[in-house]
Amino acid sequence: MFLRAFTTASVLAISAATSAAACEISARVSIVGNEFPAIQTVGANAQACAGAEVSTNLTADHQKINVPGMQGNPAEYTSAIIANSSIVALMNEDVIRPLDDLVAQFGQDLQPTQLVTIGGQVMAVAFMANAQHLVYRSDILEAAGVEPPKTYEEMLAAAEVIRSKGLLENPVGGAYMAGWNLAQEFNNMFLGFGGQHFTPGTAEPSVNSEAGIKALEMMKALSEYMNPDFLTHDSNATNAEYRAGNVALMNMWGSRAATLVTVDGVPEEVKNGFAIAGPMTVGGGDTPASTLWWDGWTVAKNISDEEAESTFKAMMNGIDPSILENPDVPTQAVWLVEGYEPTPAAIGVFEAATSGTIPYPMLPYMGLMHTALGNELADFMQGKETAEKALADVEAAYTAAAKEKGFLQ
């Protein structure tokens, strides 16, 4: 058995190498991007190209360096791997180039859904999808006698049963760390209640609404069932709580779900009870309280056409369908690449995509709103002020920032 697996792997490795050898480039390629398994796979396969140097800088701090690294002329990075939230910063600063002619020349194999177009121009090529969805412990839910929740109201009820039966003290997990994470959880809940961040067509904020207040109240109710340190827990800390067996219900990223129980030291009952499902709805709405994300790559504007062509070819090699032949790769993400067959770890994201989840808004001023939410909501979560006051603070903080950036007059 081992031998067969071994030979299959070798054959795959050889075939991967052959496809890599087909990639010939003539100018430097330099990639900056986030750091998680799927992106590392893309980076490694782009580096398989021959003919010129392909370097990668994959780091969690990529958002702090990609804009400055592409503003120079020539740009340091010829490609940035980004998501639908972070492409906005690159668009705002005008540092990435339209890819239409390169797609026509070298991108015939791409699926039409992979092309991210803005105003009719292809600006990025998407290779994976992501969303937050329910991750739970089937064994604990069974012991409590509750079904996996379909709504946040059911999640609260289930948490109460688990706590009152003495199964877990703080059964709910959530990445509620003040800052980006807390703001993202608000976005999920706000969209689930039918909220809109801005008055349509303008940069005027509209989070101080009924949907905003309801979203905050639901988050506050959930936090009563969380570890009291929740304002310091990002998704890594929340995952650690789940792995330690302290959490039975949580809203977690699909890209992290697959590897949740594969690390060393996870207790057997957590491994066996690990289960995922689609995102939950809230307040009787149909739209899941989650957001859809894609990850994709771009090509810098301030580089020569030869470098752009080489970058495009190398990145195409990075997301070549042959990468899926490595048995580890299909579980790393929900790939948008041709030939991808969903693994069991992908149901959460697939349900998110098919049940009408709203994609994270790609607006020039959304980043400022996200920052304002992250800074101003912690006071409400600690019970220091009312939901109305917290949301009024968010709007005031956003307005000051948007005026500075010239988005509002």
Next chain:
Amino acid sequence: MKHRTFFWFFLPTGLAMVLFIAAPIVSVLIQSVFAPHEAVFRTVENCGPFGCVQETTIDQEATQSLREAQPLGRFVGLDIYLDRGHLAVAEVGAAWANSDSLGAFFDELGDLPFYRAMAFTLTYVFVCTPALIALGLVIALAVNTLTQRLKGLVIFFSLLPMIVTPLVGSLILFWMIDSRGVLGTLIAALADNPDLSLKASTVLMWISIIIYGIWSSAPFAFVVFYAGLQTLPQDQIEAAQIDGATRWQQVRFVIIPHLMPLITFVALIQLMDNFRVFEPILGFNASAHATTLSWIIFNDLGGETRQLSAAAATSVMTITGVAILLSPVLVRTWRDFRGKA
């Protein structure tokens, strides 16, 4: 020294100071009175893996001509200094007009990022600085009485908090005070309250950060005072002993006056350092409870949309704050200088 000699002697240092200190400050000043151009929007159809939507984007061609006409951006004067993210003049005025009591006014003030940061920063500066000077002095006096053989070892261990990188030191303490950590569990057991969490309480978080601040900076005070103690004239101590001074009286009337210039020096350096406190806020994930000016700058630059002008304005305000804190000493030095001349 002749003026000519002094000029050539000072020139390399002077050039480096202009290049690495003065020029960046001037650049930050300029940055803080300019803001990016008003964005020209257009609505376009965006398509991707999840379908198409009508969304707003920046019209790059229209914005390009604005940028070329005025590469620095639009001049906004002091607008950014006065907006809600900084001095919040309009908001403070409204809070003053609408509050019935002083307490309500301060509540409103605590909601504005700059005043919230100042409340913590000033508490931190004025608790940490005297406390770490006192602790440093106590350690120095204690180590000074040890036998020669033990001294080296004890000095090494006393210096460890300063050797540990601040971010790493605060992270270690952060994990220890976690509600599942060593100290967190101990404190909850001592208080007989299993739900007690240091990280969930603003007061306890402030205390933790201040304790960390004293722990990490006391070794600096200790080293300086210990060096000072080596220059203490023994005859003065002996004279005091003959006069019947107790140990405490010797410290109070002989040692402390002897160390006074060093105490002023440590106080100055630590006032500056503590005013710029940053690492523990990050290491303790404390931004929900405590923020500082340095943290605000970091946050402005770290978002998906960078706010360079806001960060520049906060930087200038930090420099101003340090200057105000140090002004009593600077004024005294100036007077001494004038007195000599």
